[in-house]
Amino acid sequence: MKINIPQLYFSKLMRAIVEFEMIEDGDHILIGVSGGKDSIFLAYALAILRQRLHKDFRVSALTINPMFKDETTGLPAPFDTERIKQFMQSLDIPYDTVDVDIAGAIEEQAGKSPCFTCAYFRRGAMNHYAVEHGMNKIAYAHHNDDAVETFLMSLLYSGQLNTFTPKTYLDRTGLTVIRPLIYFREMPNIYVFKPLNFKSKKEIIEAIPYHGFQPVPSPCPHDGNTIRQTVKELIVQLEKTTPDLYDHLASGMRQGALGELWPAARTRDEMRDTYFRYLGRKN
Numbered sequence: 001m002k003i004n005i006p007q008l009y010f011s012k013l014m015r016a017i018v019e020f021e022m023i024e025d026g027d028h029i030l031i032g033v034s035g036g037k038d039s040i041f042l043a044y045a046l047a048i049l050r051q052r053l054h055k056d057f058r059v060s061a062l063t064i065n066p067m068f069k070d071e072t073t074g075l076p077a078p079f080d081t082e083r084i085k086q087f088m089q090s091l092d093i094p095y096d097t098v099d100v101d102i103a104g105a106i107e108e109q110a111g112k113s114p115c116f117t118c119a120y121f122r123r124g125a126m127n128h129y130a131v132e133h134g135m136n137k138i139a140y141a142h143h144n145d146d147a148v149e150t151f152l153m154s155l156l157y158s159g160q161l162n163t164f165t166p167k168t169y170l171d172r173t174g175l176t177v178i179r180p181l182i183y184f185r186e187m188p189n190i191y192v193f194k195p196l197n198f199k200s201k202k203e204i205i206e207a208i209p210y211h212g213f214q215p216v217p218s219p220c221p222h223d224g225n226t227i228r229q230t231v232k233e234l235i236v237q238l239e240k241t242t243p244d245l246y247d248h249l250a251s252g253m254r255q256g257a258l259g260e261l262w263p264a265a266r267t268r269d270e271m272r273d274t275y276f277r278y279l280g281r282k283n
Contacts, residue, residue, distance in 0.1 A: 022178040027057040035216030038141035066102035077219035145186040
């Protein structure tokens, strides 16, 4: 299979790899592959890097089957891992699948966010597999939109300024998580006025013709009905009146972007001490 991407794509990929020093000689990288457009493009991109990057590294791929059931029939939800397997074979990437009863875990933890539960068990399964098979890195297909949405979700739903980083060391397992697609856009807001010379930035979607793989439909019954989807749509709405909103959010994720903030909230004991000291009374 002849594999290639436009130079602009390769430059974005290399920017992330070099800036965050994601890949080194001797690495064995496990790619998390769901069959969606993001993870398929990631596998394709790493196959290209394996040819063109002057580093000696290996890649393998793993799909976690969350074992969801069809809500109508009660039978296992369709999940075409065979087609994913064939595509990985065409890229000469060793491939495996693991069944993890995420559906059951979500039912048992009713009331908690299904996305949180799903992500928790997926990460655990990926980490376990990587350690068990002697791999030292895990690659996820999170892109720039994911990072910006996570940043805004963190502020809106937890009152914190936080997002995932392009490269993360997991000290409990000794694994390093990398996100090579971190500079790629999924899809810009098509409703915002753009100048005539504006070039589309929906690189992930527009990459499909390059690798030729039509995404496997997600078996998740919550797909499209999540907090992330709500935040994604919120950004789209706000960009209608603030065209630079996305770029500002992306800039705000960087260290050093913070301006003046309030001091940390004081505990009850600290407030009591402050109260007596301020009023000149003995505690």
